[in-house]
Amino acid sequence: MKREQPKSKKNLTKEDFKRFHRTGKVDVDPSRYDAFSQAALGGVRYQKEDPELVFSRMEKQLGLQDSGGARSVSLRLVMTAAATIAILISVGYLAFFQGASVSGAEMYNTHFMPLSYVDDDIKRGTRTQSNASTDIKTQAIQAYTEEDYAKAEGLFQLHLSQTDPQDRTARFFYGITLLDQGKLKPAISIFEDTRNNPPVAAFKRPATFYLALAHIRQEQHEKALPLLQFLASREDRYGRKASEILSDYGLKPGS
Amino acid sequence: MSRFLRPKYNKLGDENLIELFKQRRDEAALNCLIKRYMSKVYYFSLSILKNQMDAEDAAMEVWANLKNHLVRYQIDNFSAWLMKVTKTESLKVLKSRMKNRFEELSEKNDPALMEFPLFEALDDRNPELEKLSKAVDELKEEQNRCIVAFYFQGMSYEEIAEEEGFELSKVKSHLQNGKRNLRLQLTK
Numbered sequence: 001m002k003r004e005q006p007k008s009k010k011n012l013t014k015e016d017f018k019r020f021h022r023t024g025k026v027d028v029d030p031s032r033y034d035a036f037s038q039a040a041l042g043g044v045r046y047q048k049e050d051p052e053l054v055f056s057r058m059e060k061q062l063g064l065q066d067s068g069g070a071r072s073v074s075l076r077l078v079m080t081a082a083a084t085i086a087i088l089i090s091v092g093y094l095a096f097f098q099g100a101s102v103s104g105a106e107m108y109n110t111h112f113m114p115l116s117y118v119d120d121d122i123k124r125g126t127r128t129q130s131n132a133s134t135d136i137k138t139q140a141i142q143a144y145t146e147e148d149y150a151k152a153e154g155l156f157q158l159h160l161s162q163t164d165p166q167d168r169t170a171r172f173f174y175g176i177t178l179l180d181q182g183k184l185k186p187a188i189s190i191f192e193d194t195r196n197n198p199p200v201a202a203f204k205r206p207a208t209f210y211l212a213l214a215h216i217r218q219e220q221h222e223k224a225l226p227l228l229q230f231l232a233s234r235e236d237r238y239g240r241k242a243s244e245i246l247s248d249y250g251l252k253p254g255s
Numbered sequence: 256m257s258r259f260l261r262p263k264y265n266k267l268g269d270e271n272l273i274e275l276f277k278q279r280r281d282e283a284a285l286n287c288l289i290k291r292y293m294s295k296v297y298y299f300s301l302s303i304l305k306n307q308m309d310a311e312d313a314a315m316e317v318w319a320n321l322k323n324h325l326v327r328y329q330i331d332n333f334s335a336w337l338m339k340v341t342k343t344e345s346l347k348v349l350k351s352r353m354k355n356r357f358e359e360l361s362e363k364n365d366p367a368l369m370e371f372p373l374f375e376a377l378d379d380r381n382p383e384l385e386k387l388s389k390a391v392d393e394l395k396e397e398q399n400r401c402i403v404a405f406y407f408q409g410m411s412y413e414e415i416a417e418e419e420g421f422e423l424s425k426v427k428s429h430l431q432n433g434k435r436n437l438r439l440q441l442t443k
Contacts (some may be wrong), residue, residue: 014294036338042392049307055293058311062318062361064286125441179301221266250275251269 012037014055020044022052026181102241105182106130108217111245112180113237117173144173153177168199172207179210184218205216205231211240216245225249265291270335273325275334285325288333289318294342303345303388305407309352313345342385356409383441390440398433399424 011035020026021044025118030038047054140155156174160167176189198204212227224245231242264272264287267360275284294407296317301310317340391402400419404410412430 011291012298017294028273034334036292036295036299036334039302039338040298041298043298043310046301046305047307048311051294054297054311057278058293058297058314058318059290061315062286064290078399179430184298192287219263221263222268225268225271249271250279250281251271 009034010037012040014051017044017047018051021047025166079234104216104219104221107245107248108213110248111216111241112213113174113241115173115210116146117144135159137167140170141173144177149177149180153181168194168197169203176210179214181218182217186216188214188218205234205236205238209241212242212245221249225251270324270331273330273333276322276325283435286391287323289321292334292337293318296337299338299341300345300348303342303385304352304390304393307406309348310345313341313348316339316344316348346384349388352407353384353430356406358408366393386441387437390437393440394433394436397421397425398436401429402433402437405430429443 012028012033016028017040026041026044033041062216120218131175136155140152140159143149143152143155146182153174156170156177159170160174164170171190172194175187175194178184187210191207191214192245194203195211198207208227208231212231214222215221215224215227227240228246231238232246233239264275264284267275267287268289269291272284272288274300275281276288283384293314297310297314300313300317301307304310304313317337320340324330324340324420391399391407394402397419401415401421404415407414410418412423415421415426419426421429
């Protein structure tokens with residue numbers, strides 16, 4: 001992924017410049033904006049005409065709109081909004097399920113892949129198969145393995161609240177059950193935590209993958225892209241899947 | 256790309272939009288990029304040229320060349336690159352504007368011709384033009400308005416007097432003082 005503007009610096013938008021013109025003053029702290037925005041502020045005092053007219057004229061010349069003028073822009077916006085509402089009301093449901101609309105949820109459904117539960121307690125020998133067979137965690141794993149995520153969520157929650165709050169492996173899989181059910185905010189928090197402090201190193205990449213999926217489902221594509229680029233740099237199941245998603249965005253891995 | 260999955264352009268970063276354009280000649284990605292920067296390019300150009308029409312011309316020149324630039328060059332930081340290109344185009348227009356203005360003044364044998372700093376430097380000292388533009392911004396308000404109107408916007412003394420509501424003698428005085436202050440600024 002190539003270098004982006006530092007996130008802390010803001011961009012001035014067309015709306016900002018229009019507001020400066022309308023109010024006759026620059027009501028922002030220039031130091032909070034990127035270098036380009038700061039340099040552009042120097043032009044505000046020399047703008048006499050309504051900037052909307054200038055932008056409309058330029059957009060028209062560049063073929064970015066059908067006709068010029070502030071009035072026609074407003075009218076077009078109103079008409080577009082009306083048309084959109086009409087479409088949503090009349091055919092929205094059908095269109096959504098026929099794939100005519102694009103959503104993070106669709107991308108999520110296309111690319112979600114289950115992750116087998118790795119019971120590291122058993123691997124480490126701190127828990128045995130026999131005494132584990134009836135406990136809550138085992139039931140949670142069973143439900144998770146059978147992809148009954150709603151049931152697994154409740155059981156993992158019970159395990160984490162009552163049996164072992166420090167079981168970070170179970171917490172990660174609990175995150176996957178939340179993700180599946182669209183409980184994105186807590187899922188993202190769990191994946192971020194797992195990614196930063198994985199219980200075992202091997203969990204870093206799956207945590208990154210599910211974090212990217214959660215962002216996609218939440219329509220925060222900008223946040224998902226760097227994670228996908230990170231994953232795509234390696235040739236494993238997460239790397240291959242990330243490359244597939246990037247290709248759906250029309251991007252090449254490493255671009 | 257799957258027909259079901261199209262990128263949400265306004266959520267993509269500059270580099271992603273550029274990649275989409277380069278790989279697939281995706282005009283929608285290019286348009287999104289232009290819309291994102293349109294106001295900044297125009298206003299930055301306006302800060303240099305101090306003339307709306309010239310700034311619009313310079314901005315259009317930037318956009319007209321963008322496709323070729325994107326295809327020809329590997330651009331790592333689009334915002335910084337675009338700022339540089341905007342500055343170059345604006346200085347080109349400023350140079351041309353100044354040259355035309357001095358030719359007009361020369362025809363009228365106007366004394367303002369030889370008194371204006373940097374007239375002699377127009378041919379080969381572009382960095383000085385940028386310095387001049389900044390020095391003009393730092394003039395007192397009345398001097399700034401008269402200098403900008405006379406040299407950057409090509410207005411006559413009478414037009415400035417009418418537009419700004421100054422006496423004709425005041426316009427000349429503000430111009431005279433403005434030129435002196437500019438010269439002082441530029442020789443610092």
